[in-house]
Amino acid sequence: xxxxxxxxxxxxxxxxxxxxxxxPRHMPEYVATMTQAQRSDRAHLHVTAEVEGRHEEGDAMxxxxxxSRRLEWGREGHAYRGWLTVAGxxxxxxxxxxxxxxxxxxDRAAVELALDATIANIQHSLSNR
Numbered sequence: 001x002x003x004x005x006x007x008x009x010x011x012x013x014x015x016x017x018x019x020x021x022x023x024p025r026h027m028p029e030y031v032a033t034m035t036q037a038q039r040s041d042r043a044h045l046h047v048t049a050e051v052e053g054r055h056e057e058g059d060a061m062x063x064x065x066x067x068s069r070r071l072e073w074g075r076e077g078h079a080y081r082g083w084l085t086v087a088g089x090x091x092x093x094x095x096x097x098x099x100x101x102x103x104x105x106x107d108r109a110a111v112e113l114a115l116d117a118t119i120a121n122i123q124h125s126l127s128n129r
Contacts (some may be wrong), residue, residue, distance in 0.1 A: 001079070002105040004112065005008050007097040012126040014088035017096065018069040021084060024062070032107060043107035045073075050115045052110060079103035096122055 010017050020026055024045050027037040036048040045062045048055070063072040074081030080102045088094035098115060 002102050002108060004100045004115050005089060005097065006115050006119045007095055008092050008123055010096050010123055011092065012093060012124045012129060014069060014086050014090060014094040016129070017088075017094040017126055018066065018086040020129070021086065021096070021122065022064045022066070022071055026125070030118060030121040032114040032121065033116070042089075 004007040008110075012020075021030070024037040024039055026092065027045075027047075028034045028056070031037075031049075033049040033051050034047060035050055037045050040046045040059055041061065043061060044059045046057075046059050048057045050056075058075065060067065061072075061074045061076060065071075071084040072081070073083075080100075082100040084098045086094050086096055096119070098118065100111065100115065
């Protein structure tokens with residue numbers, strides 16, 4: 001199993017950061033490769049992405065826990081899942097941590113690049129709000 005993790009400081013309150021990241025409508029703005037995300041039911045999103053020249057589309061499990069400022073996602077029937085947390089002391093900055101797990105280690109470099117881009121997109125999106 002391959003695991004990846006990134007953390008970054010965001011110049012927005014933890015509440016504002018979590019609210020923005022937990023809204024599926026914003027996901028294409030910050031998730032690298034994602035082009036669309038919409039709720040298909042309470043626990044799932046329908047997502048589309050352009051990944052290394054391939055169009056990918058499907059449903060993914062998506063959970064949001066505002067009390068712990070945590071998001072969890074995964075693709076059912078696939079060895080892919082992740083979580084995101086927003087931490088902070090209710091000041092003007094917060095720390096976003098993204099963790100991914102996958103059994104496929106073949107695309108390690110592509111996953112690393114996408115994770116770096118996602119963190120950069122989060123910082124950029126929230127600094128402009």
